[in-house]
Amino acid sequence: MRLHTRIAAAAAAVATSLGVFAAPAAAQDWKPTQPIRVIVPYQPVGTSDIIARAISEGIPSRLGQTMVVENRAGGMTQIGTSAVATAPPDGHTLLIVANTFAVNPSLLPKLPYDPDTDLAPITYAGVTPHTLVVHPSLPVHTLAELVEYARKNPGKLSYGSVGNGTSFHLGMEELKQRTGISLVHIPYKGMGPVLADLMGNNVQVAFANTPNIVQYVQSGKLRAIAVAHPTRVAQLPDVPTVAEYGLKGFESNSWFVFFAPGKTPPNILDTLNKTFVDILNEPKTRNLLTEQGVEVMATSRAEAAAFVRRETDKYAKVVKFAGIKID
Numbered sequence: 001m002r003l004h005t006r007i008a009a010a011a012a013a014v015a016t017s018l019g020v021f022a023a024p025a026a027a028q029d030w031k032p033t034q035p036i037r038v039i040v041p042y043q044p045v046g047t048s049d050i051i052a053r054a055i056s057e058g059i060p061s062r063l064g065q066t067m068v069v070e071n072r073a074g075g076m077t078q079i080g081t082s083a084v085a086t087a088p089p090d091g092h093t094l095l096i097v098a099n100t101f102a103v104n105p106s107l108l109p110k111l112p113y114d115p116d117t118d119l120a121p122i123t124y125a126g127v128t129p130h131t132l133v134v135h136p137s138l139p140v141h142t143l144a145e146l147v148e149y150a151r152k153n154p155g156k157l158s159y160g161s162v163g164n165g166t167s168f169h170l171g172m173e174e175l176k177q178r179t180g181i182s183l184v185h186i187p188y189k190g191m192g193p194v195l196a197d198l199m200g201n202n203v204q205v206a207f208a209n210t211p212n213i214v215q216y217v218q219s220g221k222l223r224a225i226a227v228a229h230p231t232r233v234a235q236l237p238d239v240p241t242v243a244e245y246g247l248k249g250f251e252s253n254s255w256f257v258f259f260a261p262g263k264t265p266p267n268i269l270d271t272l273n274k275t276f277v278d279i280l281n282e283p284k285t286r287n288l289l290t291e292q293g294v295e296v297m298a299t300s301r302a303e304a305a306a307f308v309r310r311e312t313d314k315y316a317k318v319v320k321f322a323g324i325k326i327d
Contacts, residue, residue, distance in 0.1 A: 029267045030091060036067040038094045038258075041080025043073045047209075048096050050292050051125050051256050058279035063271075076100060076165070076326075078112055085113035089261040091268040095119065096258050099167035102311040106319040107165045107326055114262075115312070120269055121304035122258040123276045126294040129229035130171055130207040130252040131236060133222045138204050143226040143245040146205070150181035158184040159205040160194040165324060168194075168207045170315055171228060171252025173322040178247055198222065207252050210235055211293030228252035235293065255311070256294075257304055273301050 036059065040048045049069060056067035072080035077100045087093035105115055113119065132143065138157075140146040150157055161169035164187050176183060186203050188194045191212055197203050199221050207228065214235045216222040224239045228251055232241055242250040258276060260269060279285050280298040289296055299307070318324075 030265075030271045032063050032065040032091055034092055035065050036063070036092055036094060038067060038069050038096055039080045039084050040069060040071045040096055041073060041077035041100075042071065042098070044071045047128060047254060047292065047294060048098060048256055051289065051294065052096050054285050054288055055125075055276055055279050058282065058285065059275070062275050062278070076104060076108065078104070078108075081119070082112045084259065084261060085118035087261050089264040089268075091260065091264060091272060094122065094258060094260050094272070096125070096256055098254055098256055099170075099311065099315075100165070101257070102308055103165050103167075103170065103315045103319070105312060106316040107324060118262040119259040120262050120264050121301055121308060122260055122269060122272045123280070123301065124297045124299040124304040124307050125256045125258055125276070125280060126289055126296045126298075127253045127255040128209050128211065128293050129227055129233055129295070130168065130254070131210045131213055131224050131233075131239065132175075132205070132207055132226040132228060132242070133198065133213050133217065133224050135198060135201045135204050136220060136223045137201060138223070141223065141225060142240075143242060143247075146225060147179045147181055150179075150183060154182040155184060157205055158186050158203045159207075160186050160188055160197055160203040161206065162191050162194060163187045163189065164326060165319075167252065167254055169324075170318045170322075171207045172205075173324070174250070174252070174314075174318045175242075175247075177318065177321045178250065195222075209254055209293065234290075255297075255307075257308060269301060 038052045040052055042048050052069045056069060059065065059067040072083060077097060081095060081097065084093055084095035104111060134140060140149050159172050161172065169185065183205060191208060194206055195208065198206050199216065210233055213222055217224045224236055226242045226245065227233050227236060227239050228242050260272065277298040280296050286296050
């Protein structure tokens with residue numbers, strides 16, 4: 001089942017409690033009176049930046065103001081997220097977040113904001129699927145072979161991730177949970193070092209953003225054995241999905257959702273949703289993001305809320321299973 005369908009099916013269950021439905025007629029009642037600021041709680045030059053800047057291109061012609069992207073990294077995204085949660089709810093300060101937003105409630109004992117009430121979803125913008133890659137010396141060519149090898153050699157394989165509590169880390173922990181295999185986690189401070197050590201055979205397995213590994217797979221420096229996405233991806237059309245091996249519903253990815261402060265009026269949220277969705281669905285924007293490995297989603301507010309709730313619940317189970325702690 002396509003991701004859009006699953007999101008839509010869950011949306012009605014949470015929309016009323018989250019207050020995300022509003023009369024469509026009100027959507028055009030609001031216009032910004034100053035530049036819109038989008039806070040990115042990550043370092044510059046990431047996918048969040050790329051998506052925010054792609055949308056900013058279409059803002060002036062639609063809303064009569066510019067959109068400025070501001071990076072506020074730190075505190076596992078808490079610094080930037082808190083800045084938006086406490087900003088005036090007038091549509092001029094927004095946020096784009098990734099999976100960390102849904103992980104933090106389970107990983108951190110106390111957040112400086114309430115993710116359910118202090119922030120309101122605007123749209124689910126897009127997703128970058130993860131691909132499971134191994135060092136070519138490992139005698140496995142499929143996920144089934146990896147699972148069999150790991151079961152016969154418990155604890156002898158190690159996997160790299162970009163850090164504790166990241167989607168790459170939790171994706172592998174969910175895979176361990178669902179297959180019963182044992183792998184040793186080696187955290188790094190970025191995907192570059194992960195891939196360098198994977199190609200050097202210092203770790204043997206990793207989930208990576210698909211665009212980051214295509215060149216290495218094509219050159220034979222890495223072997224791709226499964227895509228953690230509902231469908232195969234265009235960059236690696238011959239690589240099966242995890243679901244094709246029998247793990248139905250398994251996904252590991254980097255996703256991106258826009259938020260506004262929690263008390264933002266529905267008419268402002270509706271205007272922002274319609275504007276962002278229109279821009280995301282433009283061929284120019286869609287093509288630009290596709291080239292960066294992003295599958296555009298462009299959902300309703302209700303669908304975005306349902307998606308984030310589902311991801312938060314999923315990560316809570318994985319964090320509990322893996323006993324993940326942040327030092």
